[in-house]
Amino acid sequence: MIPNTKISNTILEFGKSIILQLPDGHSKEEFEAAISIVIAAWNAVVIDVWNKTDEFERELIERLGEGPKQAQIEVKRLVKRKKSKFSDDLRAVGNHWVREQDGEYIFGCEARGNVEDLPAKETKH
Template identity: 30%
Template sequence: MKNEPRYVIIASNEPKPMGETLLDYARPLIQQLPHDHTLEELKAVVIFAAVLWNVQVVEDISGAVRYLSKKMPPRLRVRPAKGLVLIRRMLTRKDQCFRDDHRLALAVDVHRDGSDLRVTAVGAVAELDALPSTVDGWPCNVGDIRSGRRHLPN
């Protein structure tokens, strides 16, 4: 285990803030909303786009299909077959238009600011941990606050 690489999660606004990127990515879905859509429906579409953005392996797609058919607001739900077509289009869009952006979209929030739509999100990337692997060997009682004593490894 000591020789296995470790990763840390780093927040990133590169190449641009994650909320802006997610809004660009979700635009085709947003444009398909009914003209009388609610804020709840708009939020659901952007959050669904974030779910798709975060798909890492084929197994994640079945969860996205379930989300689209059962967790979306009622009038936005679609059958699994139609959902798969939509998901494939969005995953293709990510690959073609956002290929160099490897962040995850986390803590997504959607709100209106007057007539403007605001999407905020944290972009996160995994990077190799620069700490030496000897950190794994620290004893559990280092800095035991309850006893008021600090034990340092030899």
């Protein structure tokens, strides 16, 4: 089943635990850094499902092993959240952006799908 929600809204909901940790008055760059971590975790799980592996998840955690322990813990939580609460959504995030509008940061992104897994039986030709 193809989700009917905007991928940008789904990503914001998925990553709210990271986003809510940003300090009051955070900068656009801080928000972009947080959303990049959220997207990396999301895409690692999705691409691993597409490829029936755990390669991307393992690589993401391994790369974080060089940084603060808290970052590794947060990403592991995101991976677990993706697998438990968002497991049915197999869209990956492609291009993404953050822009400022009226003092707020607006996040947008494009969804990418694995065409091999899209349901063809309900496609009209």
